[in-house]
Amino acid sequence: MKKWYAVIGDPIAQSMSPEMHEAWFRENQINASYIPVHVKADELEAAVSSLKRLGCSGWNVTVPHKTAIIPFIDKLDETASRMNAVNTVKVLEDGTLYGMNTDGQGFVRSLQEVYALGETIGNVLVIGAGGAASGISFALEDAGFGPITFTNRTFEKALQLSGGFSSGSALSFKDAESAIGKFELIVQTTSVGMNYARSGIPLDPSGITEGTIVADIIYNPFETDFLRIARESGGKTLNGIGMFVHQGALSFELWTGITPDTRKMIQSISTKLG
Ligand code: ATR
Numbered sequence: 001m002k003k004w005y006a007v008i009g010d011p012i013a014q015s016m017s018p019e020m021h022e023a024w025f026r027e028n029q030i031n032a033s034y035i036p037v038h039v040k041a042d043e044l045e046a047a048v049s050s051l052k053r054l055g056c057s058g059w060n061v062t063v064p065h066k067t068a069i070i071p072f073i074d075k076l077d078e079t080a081s082r083m084n085a086v087n088t089v090k091v092l093e094d095g096t097l098y099g100m101n102t103d104g105q106g107f108v109r110s111l112q113e114v115y116a117l118g119e120t121i122g123n124v125l126v127i128g129a130g131g132a133a134s135g136i137s138f139a140l141e142d143a144g145f146g147p148i149t150f151t152n153r154t155f156e157k158a159l160q161l162s163g164g165f166s167s168g169s170a171l172s173f174k175d176a177e178s179a180i181g182k183f184e185l186i187v188q189t190t191s192v193g194m195n196y197a198r199s200g201i202p203l204d205p206s207g208i209t210e211g212t213i214v215a216d217i218i219y220n221p222f223e224t225d226f227l228r229i230a231r232e233s234g235g236k237t238l239n240g241i242g243m244f245v246h247q248g249a250l251s252f253e254l255w256t257g258i259t260p261d262t263r264k265m266i267q268s269i270s271t272k273l274g
Helices: 017-027 041-053 078-083 103-115 131-142 155-162 173-178 225-232 241-256 262-273
Strands: 003-009 032-038 058-061 088-091 097-100 124-127 148-151 169-171 185-188 213-216 236-238
Touching (some): 103 131, 103 236, 103 241, 131 155, 148 155, 213 225
Parallel strands (some): 185 213
16 A cells, blocks of 8 residues: 655645655555645644544654654654654554654764765864754764854753763853864754845854864755855855764654655755755
């Protein structure tokens, strides 16, 4: 029987996940489809039980449901539980809902793929202290990167997040800007600069040391002002397309056991958005 998968969120129309997963199903001759489902915050519980009742095999979870869905999930893997956020649900044979999170690992894979990093990087600066920052930082730490310094508009949140890391510390935006030359990897996780209408930068990266890897998890626009300045200042840059594709590929693997072609997908999305 044909299987089906979904992504739930609000808004959801702009999601590129359906197109990506449908392409991978076709490429791998899997008889399945993937649909976007618009779910508002107060409809989440009903939506989860409908997806289950209607035989959905698994779904992705996006803004604003990643943490709110946890009470309706039967079992969490270690990463989702540590992050307190779920982006992938798999419905097991016996109907158990298994929640996982592939966002952080997706980022690390994208970084390693693009820069063929055989070694990990010390002195990491993470800008932001929300869900994305915490997921990426846990995955970076698991992969051996660090020490990690956190900086955030609301300094207290950076301080709080840094406490969960063995060698974590926190700086204000102003102090991070002054010290920016000492970091070897900088990861921008805030929403500042997303979409052309909201240009701007959280802090100025122009003082980076040449060769510093600077990543922004935003992919629309293709190159944020933050990434452009970093590139013009000698940084090696990485936008959010790779992270998006790799988090999806990890979900696909968890559902089907098959590793999809990420390079081709990154190329095709880059061509579309670039
Ligand atoms: P996500 O899951 O995408 O990380 P989030 O948990 O809501 O989303 O976190 C949003 C992050 O973007 C926070 O670090 C937030 O900073 P504050 O903690 O100070 O709110 C940051 N952010 C959002 N808008 C910002 C802005 N205009 N300037 C600087 N930082 C901003």
